Amino acid sequence: MAGSVSPATGRAYGVARVCKVWGVARSSFYLARRLAQDPAPLRPKGRRGPKPSVSDATLIDALRADLARSPRSGQGHRKVWARLRVLDGLKVARKRILRLMRENALLSPHRARPRPGEDHDRKIVTDAPNVMWATDGPQITTVRDGKVWLFATVEHWNAEALGWHMSKRGTRREAVQAMSMAVRQQFGHLGRDAARGVQLRHDHASCFMADEFQKQIKAWGMTPSFAFLGQPETNGVVERFFRTLKEQIVHGRVFGTSEHARAAVRDFIARYNAEWLVEKNAHLSPTALRRQHELAAMPMAA
Known part of the structure; x- marks a missing residue:
């Protein structure tokens, strides 16, 4: 026509x-x-464009080897991608790592939940240390001692665990113990106004809303910052810390006594602060980022 x-x-x-x-x-x-x-096909099947320097088969073998050498369980693709770049020198795209781990069932099992509308601005990470801390207190089950409480205080800036306390009871006094460890570690004393200017993010649990707890943090000069009701992501820094802790040392493990659980928590927090790669820290550990920040501030102080 x-x-x-x-x-x-x-x-x-x-x-x-x-x-x-x-x-x-x-x-x-x-x-x-x-x-x-x-009638022959117009283009060959497979990936278009230039071939990558590292084949998928080689990269899958590297992924399996990295997961096998890691002492931790339930690793996400971002940390695997960071370790391959830093330790093995494999410069590949992060989304390619995600695709290969998903196709080969190497991702950590997780559940996706629907997220409701949010009333906050979704920014809870600070640009400097000692601006906002967070605290929370989940429970860990043991065979002989039943459920024990684990309170922890986490820095919003670099996700560092500053203080923790484990006990059979979960009252305001035990919650203060974790805070006192963090205040002493960061400011060197527990006197009045020792932590002036620091905001403390916590939920509406009775141990945190108690007058004794509120009066104590105000005596240290801290300002309470309440998480939104029904939106735990507003306290997401400490929630994410406890999720990592449970994935690494709680899920799939049985503790005989609270002392066994306490020893495991102590060892994990020491390794977490020194070795755990945090994405928002540019894949540096909390301790490494703090050291980097202190070295950068030294010329200014001089």
Whole structure:
């Protein structure tokens, strides 16, 4: 039809005009004509463009080897990607690591939950240390001592565990113990206004809302910052810390007594602060980022 001559003008109708009248894209016309001439596939199957320097098979072997050498369980693709870059020198895209881990069932099992509308601005990470801390207190089950409470105080800036306390009871006094360890560690004393200017993010649990707890943190000069009701992500820094702790030393493990659980928590927090790679820290550990910050501040102080 496109090659037919119009009796009125004496010219060929043309491909563009015929496709416009029929409502067909010109690319579809040319593709159909090419397939009619050569029915072979137009392009080979597989990934288009230049081939990567590291093949998928080699990269899968590296992924399995990295997961096998890691003493931790339930690793996400971001930490695996960071370790491959830092330790093995494999410079590959993060999304490629995610794709290969997903296709080969190497990702940590997780559940995706629907998220309701949010009333906050989704920024809880600070730009400097000692601006906002967070505290919370989940429970850990033991065989002989039943459930024990673990209170911890975490820095919003670098996700560092500053203080912790484990006990059979979960009252305001035990919650203060974790705070006192953090205040002493960061400021060197527990006197009045020792932590002036620090905001403390916590939920509405009775141990944190108690007058004794609130009076104590105010005596240290701290300001309470309450998490939004029904939105635990507003206390997400300490919630994420406890999720990591449970994945590494609680889930799939049985503690005989509270002392066994306490020893495991003590060892984990020491390794976490020194070795755990945190994405928001540019894949540095909390201790490494703090050391980097202190070294950068030294010339300014001089």
